[in-house]
Amino acid sequence: MSSITIPQKRKILDRINQIVEDSEQGFEDKLQDICELLEEEIEIFDWVGFYLVDPRADRELVLGPYVGEPTDHTRIPFGKGICGQTAETNETFVVQDVNQEDNYLACSIHVKAEIVVPVKKEGEFVAELDIDSHTKDSLTDEHRTMLEKACESLANLF
Numbered sequence: 001m002s003s004i005t006i007p008q009k010r011k012i013l014d015r016i017n018q019i020v021e022d023s024e025q026g027f028e029d030k031l032q033d034i035c036e037l038l039e040e041e042i043e044i045f046d047w048v049g050f051y052l053v054d055p056r057a058d059r060e061l062v063l064g065p066y067v068g069e070p071t072d073h074t075r076i077p078f079g080k081g082i083c084g085q086t087a088e089t090n091e092t093f094v095v096q097d098v099n100q101e102d103n104y105l106a107c108s109i110h111v112k113a114e115i116v117v118p119v120k121k122e123g124e125f126v127a128e129l130d131i132d133s134h135t136k137d138s139l140t141d142e143h144r145t146m147l148e149k150a151c152e153s154l155a156n157l158f
């Protein structure tokens with residue numbers, strides 16, 4: 001199972017902290033850079049994006065910055081798909097084989113595994129980081145803990 005080394009994890013988290021603290025860049029550009037970094041650094045990450053809670057809608061996510069193929073799922077109600085379920089539980093959702101999930105919104109036939117990590121600002125769910133992989137059973141505990149740390153850092157942007 002492919003995973004990440006400790007130096008690689010440290011490098012990614014350091015870089016995310018730099019992006020978060022960069023005073024030159026705006027919110028959207030920072031989220032975009034974080035998507036690009038994760039997609040470039042981790043071979044099995046094929047689509048990386050953010051869904052944000054839409055403050056003008058009733059329990060709905062709206063697609064934010066992302067890297068990868070365009071998706072039809074630009075708005076997702078809470079409860080729908082892996083993303084919508086994460087919005088309800090506020091817990092990381094790891095799916096090693098999307099074909100085993102009933103409540104799943106397909107973006108591309110190539111996607112086999114998915115992880116969604118909530119972003120919480122002072123305990124309140126504000127967004128989520130969604131990552132798709134074309135490789136089944138590819139998501140490890142190292143990926144999960146690294147992404148949860150990343151989401152803790154970037155929560156400061158909200």
Ligand code: SME
Pocket residue numbers: 047071073076080081082083084103104105106107114130132
């Ligand atoms: N698969 C997600 C939808 C978003 S796409 O992966 C970009 C879901 O089931 O919620």
